[in-house]
Structure formats: structure tokens, C-alpha cells
Amino acid sequence: MAEKSSIFDMIGPVMIGPSSSHTAGVVRIARAAIRILGSSPTHAVITFYNSFARTYEGHGSDRAIVAGLLGMNTDDVRIREAFDHAEAAGLSYTFQGVGNASTMHPNTIRLQLRDERTGGAVEVVGQSRGGGVIRIVEVDGFPADFSGSLHTLIIDADDEVGSIAFIASVISRDDCNIATMSVSRRGRHEAARQFIEMDSDLRPSTLDYLRQLRWVHRVIDIQALD
CATH class of the missing domain: 3.30.70.260 (ACT domain)
Known part of the structure; x- marks a missing residue:
């Protein structure tokens, strides 16, 4: 089946750079994940795969994912100071990278989120497809396939x-x-x-x-x- 397209495929989103794949798409994966969780997490384990594992620090994906977990939009200027905002919000997080996951899309992120206030937890796997377009491909071990745009x-x-x-x-x-x-x-x-x-x-x-x-x-x- 052909991949679905959107306006993001043509012009990309309004965003804080440097890259729609490494920042805008990453923010949107995190924002989709917190909507599945139903709240803002208090702790996150963030795993970057393949090309993301090698570039997430230099391209700002680490700040982008934390910003998304805080509910920021892709064009929020606070993305650049996301770590400071996370500390103020009581969000703790750890990063890890897996550079050779051959079965996964090059720009894949796994989020393991927990909200200690509610007891809620979720594990979400998302792909950043370019131009701000994302796919959520797994939720709590169940295969999925949705974009978050609907x-x-x-x-x-x-x-x-x-x-x-x-x-x-x-x-x-x-x-x-x-x-x-x-x-x-x-x-x-x-x-x-x-x-x-x-x-x-x-x-x-x-x-x-x-x-x-x-x-x-x-x-x-x-x-x-x-």
C-alpha cells in the first residue's frame, strides 16, 4: 500500500530547526506519545535508532523529543532550552542509542513513558519520515500504523x-x-x-x-x- 501523504510532504511544517526530520518530526512523535499516555510523563527512557542514534545530539533531536514530551509545538522557541524547562516541570529522562537496528526505519525513536502521579505508563515507537511527517508503528508491543494528523x-x-x-x-x-x-x-x-x-x-x-x-x-x- 502506498504511503499516505500530507501537506507536510510538500512544504514542511513551521518549526524550530535545523531539520524537519530531526526536530519537527521528533517533536510530533513525542506529542503523539503523551496523548496516548493521557498526561505529561514524569520519567522517560528515550532510545534513538540507526541514523538518529548517531546524530541526535548534533541535530537537536534530544532537545526536540524532550520539548514534545512537555507538549511544545514544532515552532515553539522554547525548544532550544527544553532541558531547562524539563527540570522545572519535574520531567526526568535518559537517552540511549542503538546504531545498527537493521529491521527499523533509519529515523526511529522508542519512548518508554511513566507518570508517577497517575501510575500511567506507555511504550511508543515512532518514525520520522521527513517534512515533519511521522508514523506511530507500535504501542505497548502492539503493531500500529497511524500518523497523528487525524x-x-x-x-x-x-x-x-x-x-x-x-x-x-x-x-x-x-x-x-x-x-x-x-x-x-x-x-x-x-x-x-x-x-x-x-x-x-x-x-x-x-x-x-x-x-x-x-x-x-x-x-x-x-x-x-x-
């Missing part, structure tokens, strides 16, 4: 017959169009996770309805990244 639902549910079709029908009744959907599971009749990109957001009442279904364990509603 409204996205992450639904944890039992692997029940008809569950995918039922959720799609609920979304359609909200006059909402599904752009992409990917589903992965631990095994037959085990935990399953759905990643659904939509052209518009769902009504709060529809989200509440999905959350109260017996076989649905969690619904994460992620607003499109700006």
Missing part, C-alpha cells in the same frame, strides 16, 4: 467475533468516516487493540457508549496533532 481512537477489547464490524458501525452512526483501521491481538480470543483514524472526532456520548461495552476495556481518544 483524529485517532485506540481501543483495547476482547477478541470477540464481530467486534470490529460493530465498532465500525457505531462510528458510522456518528456520521464519522474511517480513514484507516489496523487491528492486532496477542492471540486468538486474547487481548486485541484497534487503531482507527477518522476524518472527524466522535461525540462524547458515542465515546461513553463505546467505553461501557462489556468487552471493551479502554478507549483512548487522540485529537489530531496541530
Whole structure:
């Protein structure tokens, strides 16, 4: 399947440099991750792979990822002082690099985030594709494939017959169009996770309805990244 394109492919985002791949895309990966977590983390383990592992300090990717974890936009001038802002916000972090992960995209980042205030934790793997375009390719070990540029639902549910079709029908009744959907599971009749990109957001009442279904364990509603 051909990769999806966006306006970022043509002109790139408004951003703090030096590179859309090494800064803007990195900020957006982090911002997507904290939306999945549902809060700002208090601790992060940040792993850069392949070309990122060799260049993240010189190209400012280390500051960009921390800035994104603090919720900053790609054009926020505070990115340059992100480490100082992290200290003030109580965010601790560690960096590590893996330079020879041959199965991974050249610009890949793994984020292991924890919020000690809520007990929340998440592990997210993202790719910076250039021009500020990103792909989230893994969440908590479940394969994923979404960009963060559209409204996205992450639904944890039992692997029940008809569950995918039922959720799609609920979304359609909200006059909402599904752009992409990917589903992965631990095994037959085990935990399953759905990643659904939509052209518009769902009504709060529809989200509440999905959350109260017996076989649905969690619904994460992620607003499109700006």
C-alpha cells in the first residue's frame, strides 16, 4: 500500500530547526506519545535508532523529543532550552542509542513513558519520515500504523467475533468516516487493540457508549496533532 501523504510532504511544517526530520518530526512523535499516555510523563527512557542514534545530539533531536514530551509545538522557541524547562516541570529522562537496528526505519525513536502521579505508563515507537511527517508503528508491543494528523481512537477489547464490524458501525452512526483501521491481538480470543483514524472526532456520548461495552476495556481518544 502506498504511503499516505500530507501537506507536510510538500512544504514542511513551521518549526524550530535545523531539520524537519530531526526536530519537527521528533517533536510530533513525542506529542503523539503523551496523548496516548493521557498526561505529561514524569520519567522517560528515550532510545534513538540507526541514523538518529548517531546524530541526535548534533541535530537537536534530544532537545526536540524532550520539548514534545512537555507538549511544545514544532515552532515553539522554547525548544532550544527544553532541558531547562524539563527540570522545572519535574520531567526526568535518559537517552540511549542503538546504531545498527537493521529491521527499523533509519529515523526511529522508542519512548518508554511513566507518570508517577497517575501510575500511567506507555511504550511508543515512532518514525520520522521527513517534512515533519511521522508514523506511530507500535504501542505497548502492539503493531500500529497511524500518523497523528487525524483524529485517532485506540481501543483495547476482547477478541470477540464481530467486534470490529460493530465498532465500525457505531462510528458510522456518528456520521464519522474511517480513514484507516489496523487491528492486532496477542492471540486468538486474547487481548486485541484497534487503531482507527477518522476524518472527524466522535461525540462524547458515542465515546461513553463505546467505553461501557462489556468487552471493551479502554478507549483512548487522540485529537489530531496541530
